[in-house]
């Protein structure tokens with residue numbers, strides 16, 4: 001493993017500043033353990049595996065496969081309805097707890113009581129300031145390019161503005177990073193690490209179905225769309241300004257832009273969507289990936305992805321130092 005450390009490595013007690021995003025339906029204990037074993041930090045999705053018992057078993061699977069730190073990440077605006085999931089993460093003494101889409105203040109005391117390091121993913125500078133005021137250990141600035149639910153600011157402008165707003169709290173970047181060039185770029189913006197989702201969607205250890213992995217491997221850079229159609233169909237009221245980035249398909253072609261009609265037909269469409277999801281029919285069931293889709297060309301082991309991203313970033317930065325700054329590697 002290349003020597004590629006940032007202050008995030010000391011904070012999380014990891015070797016390289018790469019995390020997998022806690023992706024619902026994708027990131028279970030196997031993926032998290034593989035990322036942690038490769039020197040990064042693996043995150044298990046706190047939502048999307050079913051109930052508390054399933055989450056507990058994903059946590060225990062990760063623990064069985066690695067002695068290294070790992071974490072659990074929540075879509076935290078949903079936690080008031082499912083407090084048991086957070087209780088499981090606390091009871092299992094998971095070393096790192098991550099929140100998203102919420103002011104994490106109400107959750108801090110309980111996390112501190114079990115000694116957890118707390119991360120919070122935000123989509124705006126305002127959200128970052130709230131997370132910093134709550135006392136989180138690091139903030140993840142997520143750009144709209146990312147797969148899954150995102151805000152509207154892009155990673156390139158968002159990350160440095162969050163870095164400036166919350167200094168000295170460390171900031172990670174998420175959204176649009178799938179290789180070493182992306183990692184090098186966000187370090188230039190002042191981030192201390194990268195949180196990658198789409199890059200791990202088709203990883204061997206991910207829980208993604210074979211059809212969805214295959215769909216990602218065939219996508220290009222313009223394959224995705226950010227839409228509220230799935231949230232409306234599922235009757236989910238996400239926070240204002242948040243929508244879902246997914247691969248375009250028949251469902252988005254039919255409903256994106258026709259939200260009022262969708263609202264009227266919601267119950268029927270929800271049933272159809274549930275059936276399509278059960279059948280893994282990707283004409284309707286979402287392939288949840290971001291704009292880096294065109295950079296993911298193989299279903300690799302997660303450890304290979306971590307090592308490749310880090311090695312590429314190291315090469316990129318060395319090459320940049322040589323060609324731009326004229327430095328000779330010593």
Ligand SMILES: Cc1cc2nc3c(=O)[nH]c(=O)nc-3n(C[C@H](O)[C@H](O)[C@H](O)COP(=O)(O)O)c2cc1C
Pocket residue numbers: 021022023024026045047048073074075099100121142145146147148149174175176177178195196197198199201288289290291292
């Ligand atoms: C399949 C998928 C599921 C996701 N699920 C969650 C989730 O459950 N909780 C969360 O905080 N973020 C979730 N995200 C967003 C990620 O945390 C992250 O911000 C995003 O993947 C980064 O952009 P990238 O996909 O370009 O790497 C998800 C992303 C993907 C691709």
